Amino acid sequence: MKILVTGTAGFIGFHLAKKLLERGDEVIGLDSINDYYDVNVKYGRLQETGIEKEKIVYAKFIQSSKYPNYKFVQLNLEDRKAVLELFEKEKFDKVVNLAAQAGVRYSIENPFAYIESNISGFINILEGCRHNNVKHLAYASSSSVYGLNEQMPFSTSSNVDHPMSLYAATKKSNELMAHTYSHLYNLPTTGLRFFTVYGPWGRPDMALFLFTKAALEDKTIDVFNNGDMLRDFTYIDDIVEGVVRVMDSPAKSNPNWNGKKPDPSSSSAPYKIYNIGNNNPVKLMDFIEAIEKTVGKKIEKNLMPLQPGDVPATYANVDDLVEDLHYKPETPVQKGIDNFVAWYREFFKL
Template identity: 75%
Template sequence: MKILVTGTAGFIGSHLAKRLLERGDEVVGLDNINDYYDLRVKYGRLERAGIESSSIEYGKLLSSATESNYRFVKLNLEDREALHALFEQEKFDKVCNLAAQAGVRYSLTNPYAYIDSNIVGFINILEGCRHFGVKHLAYASSSSVYGLNESMPFSTSDNVDHPISLYAASKKSNELMAHTYSHLYKIPTTGLRFFTVYGPWGRPDMALFLFTKAILEDRAIDVFNHGEMLRDFTYVDDIVEGVVRVIDNPPMGDPNWSGKHPNPGSSKAPYKIYNIGNNSPVRLMDFITEIEKNLGKVAKKNMLPLQMGDVPATYADVSDLVENLHYKPNTSIEEGIARFVKWYREFFRV
């Protein structure tokens, strides 16, 4: 298959592109390589796949030096004309949209970045799929859409109408927009609610990266909600396995779906939502203890209250994933953190 993967300078996108290439797919990667976090990590991910950073030009498709089936283009999703031209030229079989302005806390101070990338950019993706015969659109949603929901574990059949950050609201909007296109134009779409992804090549704005860096530099770490946060930490390889299975299994629509008792996670249209999480929430303090163990160093801690826009707990119900795709993430935090710390020390030479 020829697959467009957006966000391939990003954490999950870079891992997904590598996995698809390994199994023989043709991949076109797209990313705007913004400076939201350390560009060394973004360019490092691209160079790992044979994309030379010195050769990248906006709007120009660049062939990988090491992967014969991989090309990359630097592009903004909100660049409607350029994205339309890319879809018209390449005639993708499937699309996996992982590009987005990420981060809950950043949305408190930079709201327009989320509208541009996550709303305007997503409608441009949908229009490309509509006009150029894409057979399946898989896209990243987020566990943050559950917002004020306190029913645990979070289920895709739950109502998610109470987001508490603009980032979450933008992801909920993506799900609504996708359903509209699935209904009107019969485009199969699948939304993926990721739960706290971590692992090698991870995002520098995420807890594992921040904690590891601070501990090694002998700086205090900020521990929100006094360490009583619960997170369904999910290892990146588990996430990628789930995404690949989703890409390969476009939704057909549920003939038993009822508008009298509507299930928000499915539809009569070819539309589906999945949680991808470890289904085993971990206390933040236990997570920190595991990092300390791998670094051989105890962290200095600033104990702080819950931050605005954050939820105290996440916990994924993955029964749909198990039932429909016969898959459940299972990497332990002990194994995952050890792999991350090994990568971190090698990449930053510390």
């Protein structure tokens, strides 16, 4: 099977590409390698899959030195001509779109980056799929779409019309755009609402990376909402297993869908939305305590108010994931943190 995975220099995309390659799929990886966070981490991920930094040239394929079934191309999703040419040339069986401008707080500082990548880029993915007989498009959404919704646990059948950040609004827009293409062109699409992903090779702008770095350098961390936060932390291996199961099971129309009482998570079109979360929210202060246990020292804390765009709690209802795909994330947070800190020490040679 030939699969396009976008965002393969990114956290989830890197791990997904490795899993697909190791099971024998042919993978084309795509990433813009922007400088939203430390590009050395991105290049490090690429190196792990046999893509050498020195060989990267925009819009030129690079053959992996580790995987004969892997090629990588640096490309911006908003580059319409190049993206559509890629689809026309490669004729992918399936597409997993993980590339996006990430980050809730950064969307307040640089809103145009989100429109360009997450909206303009996504329409190019949809058009590429539509015109080239792609059998299934799975794409990253986010738990951020739940916004002002306070009904816990978050259910994909709930209304998500009140986002708290432009990032969340773009992810909700992706779901709406995907449904339109499922309805008009019978393109199977599945949106994946990820819940606070963490683990080895994680993003430097995320809490675990920031807190671990501060702890090892004896620095103070900013703890927002005075630490009164709940997060459904989900380990990267669990996320990837969920993505693979979804990718292998193209969305189908729901025969029981009723337009008079519409369920937002499915449709009369081949369209589906899943939460992928640990279904077990953890207090932020307990999460920090688990990091302290792993690194063997206390972390100095600077208690701060809630940041604009942040939600105080996330909690995933994963009933559909269990019922449809017989899967439930279950990695304990302490084990995930242990694995991350071990990777961090190795990567930064500490």
